[in-house]
Amino acid sequence: MSEPLGSEGTTQRLPVLDKPAEDDVPAPAPAPGSGRFWSARRVPAAVVALLLAALAGVLLYDVAAVRADRSALWVRRELARQLAERTLDDIWVLVGAGVAAALGLWLILLAVTPGLRDVLPMRRPHPDVRAGLHRGAAALVLRDRAMEVAGVQSVHVRAGRRRADVRAVSHFRDLDDVRTELDAVLGDAVRGLGLARPPALSVRVRRLGRKG
Secondary structure, three states: OOOOEOOOOOEOOOOOOOOOOHHHOOOOOOEOOOOOOOOOOHHHHHHHHHHHHHHHHHHHHHHHHHHOOOOOOHHHHHHHHHHHHOOOOOHHHHHHHHHHHHHHHHHHHHHHOOOOOOEEEEOEOOOOOOOEEEHHHHHHHHHHHHHOOOOEEEEEEEEOOOEEEEEEEEOOOOHHHHHHHHHHHHHHHHHHOOEOOOOEEEEEEEEOOOOO
């Protein structure tokens, strides 16, 4: 094929655009770590809804009975009498007020706290993706990695939101060497979990005492 002609009949070489290789394309920056997952609070919400529905049904039935020239329920008559006779400093009035205040504070606490303490939020590589890791699964991964260290006989791991406690028993090798290797191996394992807030490690190694 002939090359394109210039304005004066001369040939011009078209510019060549180099296509960047896939390895040269910078990876997108990870999105900020997500916060804790919020619990739906289905059980407390269902209990409160059932209690309110039951109280509303009883009150509605009582109002309809009174409108139909029937006597009010014994519960409402007794409650009205007690409220009329008892003073504000009565012990049962104070107990009832304390119980109602405690229930109200409990509901407020459930409303403002996220819950789901057993789910550890993971880093978000994309803003539309959220993932979480159960604390038991994280503890199992750390335990399996710790058991790969030479000299470790048994391991107990408790993974929390802020700290992971590792208790290992060594049956040979120097304890300082085992602890140093556990710190390195478990440090890599914690970073490999991909958590938004990696927990701090607390590693303790002991020698199993002899029987007898």
